[in-house]
Amino acid sequence: MARSVAKDHDQKRQHILYASARVFAEEGIARSNMVQVAKACGISKANIYHYYDSKDALLFDILNTYLSALRDRLLALVSDDTAPEDHLHAFVSEVLLAYLKMDAEHKIQSEGVPLLQEDQQLILKSYQRDIVRALNGTLLEIAPQRFTHDKSSLRATSMSIFGMLNWYAMWNEDADEMARNNYAKLVTDLVINGVRGG
Template sequence: MARTIAKDYDEKRVRILKTAASLFAREGFARASMNQLAKECGISKANVYHYYDGKDALLFDILATYLSELRDRVCDLPLEGKSAAEKLRMIVCETLLAYEGMDNEHKIQTEGIPLLPPDQQEVLRGYQRDMVNLLADVLEELAPGVFAGDKRKLRAATMSVFGMLNWFYMWNSAANDAAREDYADLVAKLTLNGIKGL
């Protein structure tokens, strides 16, 4: 007879993911153990293995959950009918707001993605690529002709915007929504004015 799924299965899974993200960010993926995770979750190691067959599965689910939700939140913004400047402001602001409370997940991206199998890396990089392409399209719309088919220049400009957002995450992770929105305005204005000089 098949084992039934507990009513709180999803809730427990999310708790395991959040705890694992915290553990991996604090200890590093290589040093963290399933024993530590079970202890920090307040459950048995066998119970952790009921949800995940190992650290790699946990790492992929942490990053896939984080990046797919971030991608959906940013790429599903109602941008139609907005000016390029409005689109930029909306994307920048939504990204900063989405980063709130996700410090651990954000931190383990850099270390974690290269540790996963190529097919899983491609899934995760696909989520990132969708956001990069969205912003790149808006930058091209903001400054028609500036990039003139120069994909390297466009990518450098696009990643520079994300670099500013990541700087804010690293140094102001406790900022409230108002501070994030203020910084979004700053980034949008810097980008709008700076891109014209390219």
């Protein structure tokens, strides 16, 4: 007879994802093990394996949950009646606010994705591409004369925006929502003035 799923299975799974992401971010994924994860979660190693049969399975679920939710959150901002300048600010601000609540998950992306199987990497990279594509679309609306025939500059601008956001998230971990919104306004103004000014 199949083992039944506990009523609080999803809640416990979310707790494991949250706690293990912090272990991976603080210790490094390669140096972390399931014993450390179990200790951080306040459960036994055997109980961890009830949810995940390996560290790789756990890592994939952390990144899949995080990136798919971030992608959905950012794509939901798209609206036909929103000015592209306002959409850029909302997009940048939303990224920084997402990092506020998911800092550890964000930190382990660059180390974690290459450690996974190729098919899993493709899934995660598809979320990342969707996010970049959404940002590219907004930049094209803001400065079509600059980017319509210059895709390399469009990509460079998008990557520069993420570079600024990642820098801020790394060096301002304790920044609150107001500070993040203020920085989002700064980034938005810099980008708009830059792409339209030259």
